[in-house]
Amino acid sequence: GENVEQHPSTLSVQEGDSAVIKCTYSDSASNYFPWYKQELGKGPQLIIDIRSNVGEKKDQRIAVTLNKTAKHFSLHITETQPEDSAVYFCAASPNTGNQFYFGTGTSLTVIP
Amino acid sequence: GAVVSQHPSRVICKSGTSVKIECRSLDFQATTMFWYRQFPKKSLMLMATSNEGSKATYEQGVEKDKFLINHASLTLSTLTVTSAHPEDSSFYICSAGDRGSETQYFGPGTRLLVL
Numbered sequence: 001g002e003n004v005e006q007h008p009s010t011l012s013v014q015e016g017d018s019a020v021i022k023c024t025y026s027d028s029a030s031n032y033f034p035w036y037k038q039e040l041g042k043g044p045q046l047i048i049d050i051r052s053n054v055g056e057k058k059d060q061r062i063a064v065t066l067n068k069t070a071k072h073f074s075l076h077i078t079e080t081q082p083e084d085s086a087v088y089f090c091a092a093s094p095n096t097g098n099q100f101y102f103g104t105g106t107s108l109t110v111i112p
Numbered sequence: 113g114a115v116v117s118q119h120p121s122r123v124i125c126k127s128g129t130s131v132k133i134e135c136r137s138l139d140f141q142a143t144t145m146f147w148y149r150q151f152p153k154k155s156l157m158l159m160a161t162s163n164e165g166s167k168a169t170y171e172q173g174v175e176k177d178k179f180l181i182n183h184a185s186l187t188l189s190t191l192t193v194t195s196a197h198p199e200d201s202s203f204y205i206c207s208a209g210d211r212g213s214e215t216q217y218f219g220p221g222t223r224l225l226v227l
Contacts, residue, residue, distance in 0.1 A: 034214075034216040044205070044218045045218070049215060089156070099146060100216060104154075104155075
């Protein structure tokens with residue numbers, strides 16, 4: 001089955017700096033890769049996603065890149081703000097309606 | 113984005129009682145919903161896949177008789193923790209996706225505390 005690894009597990013950055021979180025996956029059949037932000041005591045919220053036919057996607061300060069050959073994808077947050085502090089999860093999915101395979105999460109702290 | 117709700121958001125119960133958690137897709141229909149359990153500072157652990165009109169599919173190690181799942185309609189799935197014990201205390205989260213879409217939207221979670 002699919003195995004998703006995520007690094008780093010914790011990340012601290014100064015406000016205004018960039019943050020990068022990386023994930024790798026093992027199943028070449030995976031073709032959908034969402035990123036979720038989870039604040040304390042709340043459910044994960046989808047922040048951006050990318051499909052395997054696209055190499056990069058950007059939404060304001062957030063971007064995701066995908067390297068299918070190397071089987072890795074990354075989340076980039078620029079101009080970080082304190083409200084970006086949360087736990088971020090990557091996931092991989094092989095097909096529509098199938099389960100997601102989640103990374104282990106990255107706790108991001110943005111220091112004011 | 114699509115909205116998924118969960119009820120209750122928090123529940124405290126005595127050991128031995130049963131607790132029902134509801135997961136609703138508010139503005140779309142979901143033939144499949146997923147139930148997760150999350151321990152503090154840990155990732156989401158898939159418990160089962162809830163299929164509308166049929167039996168749920170449970171992950172290895174998850175007791176189907178303890179965690180009863182019912183998906184009676186395209187907008188509602190329920191998870192019942194039967195004969196709850198303190199070790200069942202956890203954060204339970206559901207997710208659902210619109211038919212034909214890969215995207216899964218998560219509910220806000222239910223914090224269960226069994227005394």
